[in-house]
Amino acid sequence: KQEVTQIPAALSVPEGENLVLNCSFTDSAIYNLQWFRQDPGKGLTSLLLIQSSQREQTSGRLNASLDKSSGRSTLYIAASQPGDSATYLCAVSGEYSGGGADGLTFGKGTHLIIQP
Amino acid sequence: NAGVTQTPKFQVLKTGQSMTLQCAQDMNHEYMSWYRQDPGMGLRLIHYSVGAGITDQGEVPNGYNVSRSTTEDFPLRLLSAAPSQTSVYFCASSYTNPQGGTEAFFGQGTRLTVV
Numbered sequence: 001k002q003e004v005t006q007i008p009a010a011l012s013v014p015e016g017e018n019l020v021l022n023c024s025f026t027d028s029a030i031y032n033l034q035w036f037r038q039d040p041g042k043g044l045t046s047l048l049l050i051q052s053s054q055r056e057q058t059s060g061r062l063n064a065s066l067d068k069s070s071g072r073s074t075l076y077i078a079a080s081q082p083g084d085s086a087t088y089l090c091a092v093s094g095e096y097s098g099g100g101a102d103g104l105t106f107g108k109g110t111h112l113i114i115q116p
Numbered sequence: 117n118a119g120v121t122q123t124p125k126f127q128v129l130k131t132g133q134s135m136t137l138q139c140a141q142d143m144n145h146e147y148m149s150w151y152r153q154d155p156g157m158g159l160r161l162i163h164y165s166v167g168a169g170i171t172d173q174g175e176v177p178n179g180y181n182v183s184r185s186t187t188e189d190f191p192l193r194l195l196s197a198a199p200s201q202t203s204v205y206f207c208a209s210s211y212t213n214p215q216g217g218t219e220a221f222f223g224q225g226t227r228l229t230v231v
Contacts, residue, residue, distance in 0.1 A: 032217050043206060044222040051217040089159070093218065103149050103161040103174050104208075104220060 002027045006090055006107035014115050015082060021075040021110045023090030028068050031102065035064050035075050036089040038109070044089065048075070080114045087111050118142050122207050122223035129197040129230045137192040137226050139207030147210035147218070148190040152176065152203040153225075159206065165190055197230045204228070 003026045013019055023033075032051045036044040048057045048064040050073070056065040063076040077084060091104040123138045141148065149164035151174075161174030165184040179201060181193040190209075194201060207223045 034220060036222075043224040044208075046219055046221060049217050049219045051215065091159075091220075103164045104151075104159075105161075106151075106159040108156070108158040 002105040004090060004092060004105050004107035006110050008110060010111040012113040012115060013080060015080060017080050018078050019080055021088050023073040023107055025071045025092050028071050030092045031095045033066055033073050033092045038087045038089060082114045082116050085112055085114045120207055120209050120221055120223035122226050124226060126227050131197060131230060133197050135194050137205055139190045139223060140188050141209040143209060144187060145209035145211050149208050150192045151206045153206060154203050199230050202228060202230045
């Protein structure tokens with residue numbers, strides 16, 4: 001059974017710092033990995049999608065890397081801002097027997113606070 | 117764009133009652149799924165569907181039924197509500213891009229309390 005772990009569980013940093021969130025998974029046979037952001041009481045917003053054949057993806061100040069063989073992904077946030085405060089979730093999907101991605105297995109998230 | 121729409125946003129049920137959580141998407145995605153989110157447990161997959169007429173169980177399917185008669189709709193039915201089903205429920209639809217990556221898009225959630 002796939003298990004996803006996110007470290008740290010919580011992180012508080014001053015505005016402007018660069019930071020790294022970590023995600024590890026136990027089964028390297030993944031279809032893809034997705035990073036989400038969740039604000040309190042809200043749904044999940046997709047940040048970055050990395051296919052199993054890719055090493056990294058970038059969107060603005062966000063960069064996500066994937067090392068499938070070691071079962072690790074990192075989310076790098078550059079020049080953090082108070083608006084980045086949220087819970088960040090990592091999720092992996094296996095491959096459905098009929099082809100395509102299976103359901104997502106989530107980590108428990110990193111609760112990030114950016115201090116003004 | 118509406119994306120993934122869930123109704124209702126909040127619901128209180130009595131133990132033993134049944135109800136249906138609605139989920140609709142307007143993106144013509146083939147894959148849809150339901151998750152529940154509980155404190156300390158993260159999000160867990162309940163049921164999913166890879167297309168109209170096809171459904172399958174996820175990690176925590178007991179007490180829930182689904183059907184997929186159209187591409188757009190994927191309702192989740194609670195047969196006989198129990199306090200253990202108190203949770204926040206999220207519906208998602210997924211799109212496979214031309215490069216083969218599958219990206220999931222989530223609704224805003226339904227907060228269910230069973231008393």
